[in-house]
Amino acid sequence: MTDPIALTGRQPRAVRSALAVLEEVVAAGPGVTAKEISAALKLPQATTYRLLNLLVGEEYLVRLPDLRGFALGRRAARLALPVVPPPPAAARAVVEHLRGMVRWGVHLASFRGATLTLVDADPDHPPSESAVLARYPHASALGRLLLADQADWRALARDLRPLTAQTVTGSAELGARLAEVTASGLARQCGELNAEKGCLAVPVRDPVTGALVAGLALCGPASRVAEPNEELVRLLREHADRLVPLLA
CATH class of the missing domain: 3.30.450.40 (GAF domain)
Incomplete structure (x- = not known):
């Protein structure tokens, strides 16, 4: 039986690229554009757009109201534990x-x-x-x-x-x-x-x-x-x- 989640040779690279896009949005801050992400990561623009659309669809990113930039989405918050300050x-x-x-x-x-x-x-x-x-x-x-x-x-x-x-x-x-x-x-x-x-x-x-x-x-x-x-x-x-x- 074929493994339904088996990775092909290209998929690990795609996963790394998607994670790199998330990291770039964190580093650049809300409003970073697809063009800026593409230039920073040296990714083809077509690849960048596909990754951004995927991450938006999965709610790890959101498009800002002006549709020009991106910010972290609801599910991205689950990737890190909340920072809880000590009680006074x-x-x-x-x-x-x-x-x-x-x-x-x-x-x-x-x-x-x-x-x-x-x-x-x-x-x-x-x-x-x-x-x-x-x-x-x-x-x-x-x-x-x-x-x-x-x-x-x-x-x-x-x-x-x-x-x-x-x-x-x-x-x-x-x-x-x-x-x-x-x-x-x-x-x-x-x-x-x-x-x-x-x-x-x-x-x-x-x-x-x-x-x-x-x-x-x-x-x-x-x-x-x-x-x-x-x-x-x-x-x-x-x-x-x-x-x-x-x-x-």
Whole structure:
């Protein structure tokens, strides 16, 4: 059987040329013309136009309104992770204050660009890596805050992999859990990311737009996370409220 994606001898060169066109648009900035790209890369104009039309069709580039130049498109933004600045000192002080009140790990995450990134991880209670949390949001409390905020959570949770025996991997069950997060403003997971640990997480939202900007999590023994923990949840919500004017 013929491989449907097998590359011919010319295709690698075409791929390199397309990537070079993208790099040139980044370097030259919005409004760069096909003629300028052709000259900079020493490509034939006909080849340049074909590559530009292909990249526009795939939404990696867009034509500017005057139709004379090009700029990066929607899909180009997915080629790089968003740059997330560290939280301000006042926000870190709020997180540190909560750490001083509980024995559990306290972590602050950013949701910029609909991507989960740890921006203040508890050094005394090392969490899972940001890359793991971002790749498997279905298995973490912080990830569920992000998923519950999406119009279609399946677009972000494409791999419902069982990381432990407790990980929820069924779409219907996960959808029900996310509905609970939306209703209560609290996400919980018990032993789904790490069999011995669990987390509680609450959102930090922009007070004007309501947009989800960050999440504050408490992580401890899975058996303890499964308990009501009303006092811990109260502390968690209070400190998330303090973070609102600092992070929004």
